[in-house]
Amino acid sequence: MSNPIEQFKIKPLVPLHIGSVDVSFTNSALFMAVAFVLITAFLTLSVRGRALVPGRWQSLAEVMYEFVAGMIRDNVGKEGRKYFPFIFSLFMFVLFGNLLGMIPYTFTFTSHIIVTFALASVVFIGVTVIGFARHGTHYLRMFFPHGAPLATALILVPIELISYLSRPLSLGVRLFANMTVGHIILKVVAGFIAAFIASMGVLGILPSILPAAFLGGITVLEFGIALLQAYVFTILSCIYLHDAIHMH
Amino acid sequence: MTYQEPEPPSLADLGAKLDAARAREDTETGRTRPEGARSGAGLGFRIAVELVVGIAVGAGLGYALDRALQSRPWFMLVFFCLGAAAGVLNVYRAAKSLSTGE
Numbered sequence: 347m348s349n350p351i352e353q354f355k356i357k358p359l360v361p362l363h364i365g366s367v368d369v370s371f372t373n374s375a376l377f378m379a380v381a382f383v384l385i386t387a388f389l390t391l392s393v394r395g396r397a398l399v400p401g402r403w404q405s406l407a408e409v410m411y412e413f414v415a416g417m418i419r420d421n422v423g424k425e426g427r428k429y430f431p432f433i434f435s436l437f438m439f440v441l442f443g444n445l446l447g448m449i450p451y452t453f454t455f456t457s458h459i460i461v462t463f464a465l466a467s468v469v470f471i472g473v474t475v476i477g478f479a480r481h482g483t484h485y486l487r488m489f490f491p492h493g494a495p496l497a498t499a500l501i502l503v504p505i506e507l508i509s510y511l512s513r514p515l516s517l518g519v520r521l522f523a524n525m526t527v528g529h530i531i532l533k534v535v536a537g538f539i540a541a542f543i544a545s546m547g548v549l550g551i552l553p554s555i556l557p558a559a560f561l562g563g564i565t566v567l568e569f570g571i572a573l574l575q576a577y578v579f580t581i582l583s584c585i586y587l588h589d590a591i592h593m594h
Numbered sequence: 595m596t597y598q599e600p601e602p603p604s605l606a607d608l609g610a611k612l613d614a615a616r617a618r619e620d621t622e623t624g625r626t627r628p629e630g631a632r633s634g635a636g637l638g639f640r641i642a643v644e645l646v647v648g649i650a651v652g653a654g655l656g657y658a659l660d661r662a663l664q665s666r667p668w669f670m671l672v673f674f675c676l677g678a679a680a681g682v683l684n685v686y687r688a689a690k691s692l693s694t695g696e
Contacts, residue, residue, distance in 0.1 A: 419616075501676070508652045508673070508680035509687075516647040516684070520640065574636065585691075 348540075350533035354457055354526065373453045374461070381442040381455075389438075410438070414580065421584035425591050432472070433587075436465065437580040444525060444572035448565075456575075457525040463518035469583045470514035477590035488593060517582055524575045528568045535561045637692070644684035652677010 358370035392403035400408055414434045418426040426433075440456060447454025455461050477485040489506040490499060538557040542550035656673025660666045 501679075504673070504676045505679045505683060508648060508655065508677050509683050511655070512644075512647045512651040512680060512684060515651060516643050519647060520643050523643070524639070578636075578640075 348533070348537065350530045350537065353453075353529060353533060356458075374455045374458065377443070377446055377453045377455050378439075381439060381446055384446075385438045385442055410434075417581055417584055421581060422588045422591065426584070426587060429587060433580060433583060436469070436583060437576060440465070440521065440579050441573070441576035444576055445569075447525065447529065448569060448572055454525055454529060456521055457529055459518060459522040462522040462579075463514065465579075466514040466517035466521075469517065469586065473583075473586045473590045476587070477593075480591060481593065485590075485593070488589075513586060517579065521575050521579050524571055528564075528571055532561070532564055532568060535564060641685050641688055644688050645681040648679075648681025648684050649674065649677045652680055 357373045358368075359373060359376060360371035362369045362371060388403075389407055392407040395401065395404060397404060411434070414437050415427075415430060418430055418433055422429070443454065443456040446452050447457065477488070481487075488510065489503050491502060491506070494502055535557050539550075539554045539561070542554045542557075544550070546553070652673045652675075653670060655677070656670035659669040659673070663669070
């Protein structure tokens, strides 16, 4: 019986070492590269025709564009438009990572917290730099609510600081946890079927009907979660960007 | 007989037109975020993560300070409480942004 955690194992494909640092090309890196190639191919090939009336693929690419552009306009405002390339890349990368993971025998790179946390950190550091660049030291007002008595600063500033620092973690954890949990459930339920067949032979098909039906439902749900989590990750990045630009 | 190709509009022209159209659309539709796409379980999960992460960051920060200043366990105790407050603050903000549809 296969271990449900086995699927998350990082396997080096091309061992590489720089000094004592292991920089091997792993299965995780492979699927990031695959996602990158697929995104590039999808976006360039689909709009190559530049048809006024878009075909199927071009419509799909345009829907993606409209979706992210609308998200930025609604959550960041007009000033957010110049950050569109970054947000769009982020969205596509997470989306393709999640969806690639739904194909059997693939590796889901968004199921590793270090990957999602690194993505979230890029957003967090970028947003903080933008905040300081736009507002200068005035940005530090973020950590002290307007109108609060000065004496409360001793408690309020650390709380606000922790709340601010917890953003990249909550952003990363949310994506990682959703992807990991979904994949473990899929594997466990599928494992029931394998166990029935292994222990009862052909008769095992009968009790397998229930987990198989369950598996079908979960798979659909997982596709929904793959899309939803890419959306949530992007929209929260937008909200953080909004806070940095406008300050609440 | 020669057919004159019409001058293509300049990019700046197009940009201005686009901006005008977008502004018109924004005022006409009132531009509200599509709501209701979220599931209850996802919402609960989001709130739970916010709370736990606040505490984790607080405790972690306290632990790091203690290690650096060798003052175990005082910073961790204080920052755990501050982290819990930050977690509740996160939850409050998340819930508020949901109810106002911000």
